Amino acid sequence: MPFETALSLLAILVKVVVVLVALLATVAYAVWLERKVVARIQSRWGPYRVGPHGLLQPVADALKIFFKEDFVPSEVDRIVFWLAPFLAFTLALVSISVIPFGSSITISGHTIPFQITDLNVGLLFVLAVTSLGVYGVALAGWSSNSKYPLLGGLRSSAQMISYELSLGLGVVGVVMIAGSLSLREIVERQSGLWNVFVQPVGFLLYFTAAIAETNRVPFDLPEGESELVGGFHTEYSSFKFAMFFMAEYANIVTVSCLATLLFFGGWLGPVFGPPTLRALLPVFWFCLKVFCFLFLYIWIRGTLPRFRYDQLMAFGWKFLLPVGLLNVLATSLIVAWRST
Amino acid sequence: MAPLFYILAALAILAALSVVLQRTPAYSALSLIVVLCSLAVVYLLLGAEFLAVVQVIIYAGAIMVLFVLVIMLLNARQETPTDRSRLARWLGAPLLVVFLGEIFFAVWQRFPPETIPAAPVLVGGPRAVGELLFRNYVLPFELTSILILVAVLGAVVLAKKEV
Numbered sequence: 001m002p003f004e005t006a007l008s009l010l011a012i013l014v015k016v017v018v019v020l021v022a023l024l025a026t027v028a029y030a031v032w033l034e035r036k037v038v039a040r041i042q043s044r045w046g047p048y049r050v051g052p053h054g055l056l057q058p059v060a061d062a063l064k065i066f067f068k069e070d071f072v073p074s075e076v077d078r079i080v081f082w083l084a085p086f087l088a089f090t091l092a093l094v095s096i097s098v099i100p101f102g103s104s105i106t107i108s109g110h111t112i113p114f115q116i117t118d119l120n121v122g123l124l125f126v127l128a129v130t131s132l133g134v135y136g137v138a139l140a141g142w143s144s145n146s147k148y149p150l151l152g153g154l155r156s157s158a159q160m161i162s163y164e165l166s167l168g169l170g171v172v173g174v175v176m177i178a179g180s181l182s183l184r185e186i187v188e189r190q191s192g193l194w195n196v197f198v199q200p201v202g203f204l205l206y207f208t209a210a211i212a213e214t215n216r217v218p219f220d221l222p223e224g225e226s227e228l229v230g231g232f233h234t235e236y237s238s239f240k241f242a243m244f245f246m247a248e249y250a251n252i253v254t255v256s257c258l259a260t261l262l263f264f265g266g267w268l269g270p271v272f273g274p275p276t277l278r279a280l281l282p283v284f285w286f287c288l289k290v291f292c293f294l295f296l297y298i299w300i301r302g303t304l305p306r307f308r309y310d311q312l313m314a315f316g317w318k319f320l321l322p323v324g325l326l327n328v329l330a331t332s333l334i335v336a337w338r339s340t
Numbered sequence: 341m342a343p344l345f346y347i348l349a350a351l352a353i354l355a356a357l358s359v360v361l362q363r364t365p366a367y368s369a370l371s372l373i374v375v376l377c378s379l380a381v382v383y384l385l386l387g388a389e390f391l392a393v394v395q396v397i398i399y400a401g402a403i404m405v406l407f408v409l410v411i412m413l414l415n416a417r418q419e420t421p422t423d424r425s426r427l428a429r430w431l432g433a434p435l436l437v438v439f440l441g442e443i444f445f446a447v448w449q450r451f452p453p454e455t456i457p458a459a460p461v462l463v464g465g466p467r468a469v470g471e472l473l474f475r476n477y478v479l480p481f482e483l484t485s486i487l488i489l490v491a492v493l494g495a496v497v498l499a500k501k502e503v
Contacts, residue, residue, distance in 0.1 A: 131401025
């Protein structure tokens, strides 16, 4: 038995390392992709000097940011000023632990699921971690002890609280249809028809709220350079700034993963060929779908202008929230009618 | 699981002390978040995953965010201690000790350590909680929701008056 335990521990360790490395690599190359795609949208070339097609640009960026001076303004609240970026970064990494990225693989009799841990309330776990993500931003704004970060922090906390509700409501329909909060079960329920066709309103709600939740264009008011200098991270430099930056992209990856799992059938897709290919193809489908979402994010950034702050709040509370409630009402009526 | 529980319990108590003793409101709020999160992990250890996650979402993720937001809005920094109540300073600590001793004694008498049963396996899944809420406790549940609605309306009315 100890051998078995050691083996399963090893499997978990390998999974954790692989998933974290994959996530960080995705984050690094999402930045590269964003610069490239936005450049093409704006008729430029984007990064082209470091490596072929600027492929080594993330490495150069990382080197640059680590060798910069880590400047701490004299009036900041030092403990919280340190805590905020670490909190933001850690929370951004934690939620990936319940994301399933494939069904499972069997190696010499051991079935290893493609997921770090299968929580039976996995979806709620991701929402909980997302709701904690506000602290990174809010505390950064408060601890900087400076007006622009404070205003940026206040704005983004208010924005994240407002859109969290719509995010949750957009997901409720899917949960009611699947009858489960486990991400694995939600995906397996979609083998006939993807949820996006059953819950189109839920998907639009979720995706809109997710863009706002990750502070991206057109909802990137917390950073609004023209009015707030840089928002909550104005006073941050070097490694601490990099942590906020990586947290933002890691959050985008998580939100895209969740959209794929909840509405686009997760890893489901045509599977064929020899056993190894059969095991790995679902992972490929999952990654492809997530990539499409990342591309969509960048596409939206390159296309849309920024909202005004009052428009953002009015849109969240007076449009998204009522639509979300109506969607939940309609879905529950249909689910109840079907089950009788 | 026992050592993990003691670590979490110690963390919760230390953080709770810090809530009271900190001079800066933001630190107090942060300590309270630590208390709530360590309680959530205790729920997780007991097998109540749903309860743990809901604890984080509602208390740490919603209520405490509002606290932190208000502290930020007021931009409250370190508070200066007031030396008004001599009575509280001299009587506070002894009274606290008596009160804690009383609670400890009562609990000790009611549940002597040898009679404490092993923690039952909790069925704290969303289905179990939902069935309890909507079957056994449907009236209190709905009444609470109406109460909260009234409170929300009251808050809106109060806030509108000032504009």
